[in-house]
Amino acid sequence: MKTKTSINLDNNLISTIKRIANNKKTTQTEIITEYIKQGIEREPEINKTKLRVIVKQDPNKNIDDLIGTIKAPKDFDILKAIDKTRKGEY
Numbered sequence: 001m002k003t004k005t006s007i008n009l010d011n012n013l014i015s016t017i018k019r020i021a022n023n024k025k026t027t028q029t030e031i032i033t034e035y036i037k038q039g040i041e042r043e044p045e046i047n048k049t050k051l052r053v054i055v056k057q058d059p060n061k062n063i064d065d066l067i068g069t070i071k072a073p074k075d076f077d078i079l080k081a082i083d084k085t086r087k088g089e090y
Helices: 011-024 028-041 051-057 078-086
Strands: none
């Protein structure tokens, strides 16, 4: 699953990304995605979501495969869950 987004990048940075993509015969999107993944891997665990572990255990699994497999109680508070996840409490 991919999401389209817009970001503002420095012109020199874009030029470098274009050059790298051309040299590696790939897209700028692939280069940016790979570098972002590398940066996230270096982040402390508290800044990472727990879903990353599920995907990493089985790289053939897609997050879309989980849709509909998890049920939450009716009083489940998504905002509290997000806050706890960001704090690394889950």
